[in-house]
Structures are given as C-alpha cells and as structure tokens.
Amino acid sequence: MTPLRVLTVDDELLALKRLRLLLQTMPHIHHVGEANNCGDAVARIHDLRPNVVLLDIKMRDGSGFEVVEAVAERPNPPAIVFVTAFDQFATQAFDCAIVDYLLKPVESDRLARALSRVQQRLKAIDAEQRADELHQILRNLRSGPGTEGAQGYETEFWLRSSSGLVRVPVDAIDYVTSADEYISIHTPSGSHLMRGSIRQFTHRVEPGLFVRVHRRWLVKRSAIAALSTRPIGRAEVVLRSGQRLPAGRVHMKQLRDLVRSNDGRSLY
Template identity: 45%
Template sequence: MTISVLTVDDEPLALRRLELILAKLADVEHVGSASGCRDAIEKIADLRPEIVLLDIKMRDGTGFDVLNRLPEDCAPGVIFTTAFDHFAVRAFEAHAIDYILKPIEPSRLRAALDRSRDRLAAVDASEQIAQMRAVIDDLRAGYHEQGVQQGDDELWLRGTAGVLTCIRRGDIDMITAEDDYVRLHTASASYLLRGSIKAAQADLDLAEEEFVRVHRRALLRRSSIASVRRSTEKGVRVILRNGTDVGAGRVYAKKLLRSLAAVG
C-alpha cells in the first residue's frame, strides 16, 4: 500500500534532503512540502497526506502550533523531525508518536514510516485525533519548560543507528562546525547534529560565559582548557585537559589570550 507523505521544514536544504530520501523509498508518494507553519496548515488541510514529516522549531512557530490548528477531521500520522530532542523524549515514548533526530538517515526514516503505516491501519481517525492532542500538550509543556529548568543538565541525543544517548551539558568540552552540522565533543564520544555553532549553543542552553570561541568553527568550554601555546609554525594552539589540540584563529586567539590574562 502506497502512503502519501507531506514534508514540513523551514530549511530548504532539509526539505531537499527529505525529498531525495523519499524518492528512493518504495510505496511512498511525496505529495508536497511546506516551508512554515501557515503553509503547512493549508497544505495538510488541502492535500490530506496520510503522514506528515514535521519540523518542531520553525521561524513562524512550532510543529505543535501546526497540529493544534488543523481541522478536527484531519488527523494525519505525524513523525516529528528535530535537531535537538532533549525536551521531548518522554512525551514521544509515552504516546507512540515517532520522531527522527537530524541529520535524517534513510534507514531510520524508512523504519518510522513503516511504524506509522501500521499505526494508521490499527487506529481510527477519532482515536488518532485524541492521541495527537495528548502528545501535543505534553510536548508543548516540555518545550516551554526547557528554558526555565536550569537545573536539568540532561540532553537526549539520537545517534545514526537510532540509539538514544543521554549526556550532560557539563560533559560537552567542545563544539565544532562541519558544513551544515555541528559536532558535540565529550571526553569519550562525539555527536553530530544539524545546525550552526551559535544555534547549538542557544538550543542546548549552554551558558555563554562558560564557553569561548577560538575559531569560527570551534567553541571550547573554558574549564576544559589546560594550556595555550604559541608556535612559530602553527600559531596559537589550545590544549584541552583530555589532550585535544585545537588551532586558534588569529583574531580569536588575541581575544582568548586577553581574556585569560584578565582572569589571571
């Protein structure tokens, strides 16, 4: 049975990636895409897709806003797509609505679509609506509480194999940029997420005073810095406590050295 899918994301590259993945999946018809909340509401009501791949954070609102404003008789299957999921794990698990952590892998999307297909066959429209409203309430509560729960140090991240991993904000030593993605580095592992360094710092609620930019592609935790060395051949090098050697850009190096001198 072919299932119809609508994609919703305010990033053109993300929409294009989803389109390319869906085009390679059997029994899937990509009926359209939307680049924001208002556009998504109109297209879902008009096209009536069976499944919606829905971004959580968009420029004109959230995926929760989209679902709350759908017509009462419109209850598509929902797979949330998000770069940062530390506020949503419990709600998703409690209500059997799937989500995928960016960057989206084809195998993970295929599995999520298969589960949604099975769920659509097993649950009638009225029950889908009731379940969707319940998960929206839980997700919205978690979404708004994340900014005020300063004592909550847990982040839930999904790896490319689909395994959820819990890390502490305090364990992040470094964030580096890799094209359209960022990599979070801890002492024992690293995790790839979609977005910019600036967006990652804001979305993960990392205190600005705890980190220092040493390069346009590298942000370091101040307390993780063991030493700063100046080399004739390699310029300024920042050595972390775990032994990682990071080159500092010329402009950033001057600011770093000034700030360290001020502290000393």
Template identity: 35%
Template structure:
C-alpha cells in the first residue's frame, strides 16, 4: 500500500534582511511539502501579501520596519489564520511568540536540521487542523440530514448515515445498510457488499440510525430488520437471522425479545 501524499503548503516568507531571505528560500525550495507563493520585506507588505494570497503557512520575521511580526499577526483578520513560524535573532521574544500560538520559533542563524524540525511540527499541526475540519464537516452534514432532531425520518425523506472515508464524507442511505458490527472503538457498516468503517461507539451509532428500522441483536451487532429473510432457532434461547445478502447473524439471548417485538410489529 502506497503512503498518503503529503499536502503542499502554500507558504509566504516575511524577512527584511536580503541575505536571510535568500537563505530561507534556498532551504525551503528543496522541500516537497512547501510551495512558496509570496514574500515580503516589511510588516506592511506582509499584511498585503498574506491577505492577497491566503497562504497556509507564514515564516514571519519579528523585528521589521513599519510593523513588527507580532503587529502583523494581530492585524490579520479572518476566521482562518495561516500557520505561523516566527523567525528572529532575539531570544527574548520566544514566550510572546508562543503566547500568540505560533507553531514554532526559529532563532537566527538556524540550521537546515532545525528548520526541518519546525516543518515537522507544521505538518503535525496542519494534519490536526484537517482532522478537526473534517470532524466539523461531518457534524454539519449529520445535523442537516437529521435537521437537528436526531434520527427521526421526515415524510418523504430517506435518512442517510454520514461516514468519513478517505478524506471525504460518504452519505449512505440507511435503507441500504444490511447490518453493523463493532470492532473495538470502530463500527463496521455493511452495505451492498461493502464495509465502511466509522470510529464511534455503538451507542453513538444507534442514536443516528432510524430506530424503526434497526434493532440491536447482540452487544456488538445491529441489524436492518428489512433485510431479514429467516429466523433459525438455536439452543439456550439463542437464534440466528438469515439476511437477504446471505449473511447469518447470531441473536443473543438478552436481545431475543427485542427482535421478536420488531418482527411482530
């Protein structure tokens, strides 16, 4: 299996010293995860460039003409700020830099090894932000699907389950789900011959599923009752369900009454 391709972060360099600017560009140009999309020589230029190109990452010098790096960051407007790595020759600014939630603080002159450590922190922060963003998107999709009212089904509407998969949100009609089984902290959702993985608890999943269609038949198994074609009695009060997809599921003794009520309704 090939490793996932790392993103290329659109990067702006803000540096008032020409030699330091050339050194920074030289170090970054060989990095496959960095795409330099702008540069600035002072704080005013930095604001204009950052607002114009909307970068993912900014290497921001602190001591500059017109505006300092701190003043630039405070002046930036918008819901999503770029990741910031401060650069400076003055060690005393470190605490203030991290108070402003900088990813890292590079003390000049810094080595390529130290820069690579900063880039590793940048990628880690970027990936965390991406996960948060996906989680927010998934919550928004689920809210829209359920209209903020849980898994109840509106007239004429077919409920769907939102699943994060390969960086996207997959919407699966609940009528197409055959059964679900738990594997630790993950739910395996079986639909039309495919298995989709969702990280959540069984309780959380049940809250999203249509309670008029899905029944828990085991502590780790939920079935779509519309998929049941046959009930096969077994010993000690247990039984098996045959589904129209050919799957055979065990019904625990504790869940026997629940499935009987479903099938009788």
C-alpha cells in the first residue's frame, strides 16, 4: 500500500507534538511535515504535496478556511481533515459529507478512522473532483445556514460525549464550571467537556445570559431561583432544579440584586 502523505497544521505546539507522536505509530502513514500558521501551511502544501492535511480551524494568523481557499486552485489538492476544539464549523463541514473532522484532544483510534476514510476517498475520486469538493466546502461554510445568533453569538454547541457529538443548545445549559484547560457544560440531561475557559465561553454567548457566581462557576441567570446562607456563613446559589452551587463573597451583591429583580424573592 502506498503510504499516505500527511501534513499537520496547528498553532499549538503541544497539539502538533501529539499528532506527530500518534502518526508515528500508524502503518502506511508518512508524516511529511508540519506548520504552525496559515501562511506556512500554504507554502508547505505547495512544497511537500501531501495527500491529506490535518488542519486546525482557528489559528492566530487566520482561519483554516483561508488555507483551503488558497490551495483549492492548485493541481491535485490534498484532502482536508479539520481539527477543532468543538467548533461548530467543523460539524457543518462534516454534515456536507465531504470532509472529516477531529476533536481536540485527538485520540489515536479516531485519527486512524479519519485517515482510513481519507484513503478510501482518495481511491474513489480524482484530483479534479477533490478541487470541486474544496470549493463546495467553502460555499457551504460561508453561505449556508449557520449556528450563530443574529449578533454572531452561539446559540448551540456541538460537544463530545461517549457516543460521539451531541448538540447542546445554549438555552439548555444551567451552569458552567472550569477544570484546567477545559470547562464542563452542565445541562439537566448531563455534562460535557469543552476545551477553553469560562472567559472564552462568555465571549461566545450573548451577554447577560450567564452570571459569575464564583471564580470557577458561571450560572445561567434564568436558572437561579434564590440564594441561601448556610449556618457557617457560606453562601449558595439555588437553581430552579433544586441544585445548590457555591457562591463567592465578591459576587454576592450582584446575585442579591439579580434574585430580587427576577421575581421579588429574597434570601432565605
């Protein structure tokens, strides 16, 4: 079997290292190189002529879509596998049935399945068809119906679960907690991990929907029923579901005002 020539593109050095180590363990795979920005990626695709590019979507100097656009006109363009930290655009691309995607952190078995899919795809279509598909990706992602709100804010997230990707509407999220490089999204039906920070999450959703109750806790305003003060003086946020979450002292004034403005209910 002819080795599959793979180029990896990501602006995170640890992500590149992880991909490099995983690829080294896989038969019939030749890792031809890597790039950590969009401009370098386009140049290396031209020089190294990989069969497939594992391409990050959001990078410091631009978007992976810009790389796709730059190489779509080239003869014999590579197959593209998007790499993303749960970005909704990758799910859109996958729904077009023309590319695959990998979720960070990339797992060995998922990477192997993606590359197997690429190998089958390359056998089935020629270079001209691949070029047409790259153009179709761009058309679908730019002009198709998006998952963002009217002002550019997210209305849903596609998050990883044990059974694959699940759609989680922002309206279904009760609270968010931070955990190292990830946040945990909590809904009545379960919890899901998402790469990023609470600060990044607040920038992606409509302002005012969530309120900070603790350094590591963010709660949807409409999910708050009341505040409770324990005998030992510790304050808690009581959700409409009955769940109790710790409340930091620096956030108490804002929380009291919020609870009273919601329905006139006071502390108990």
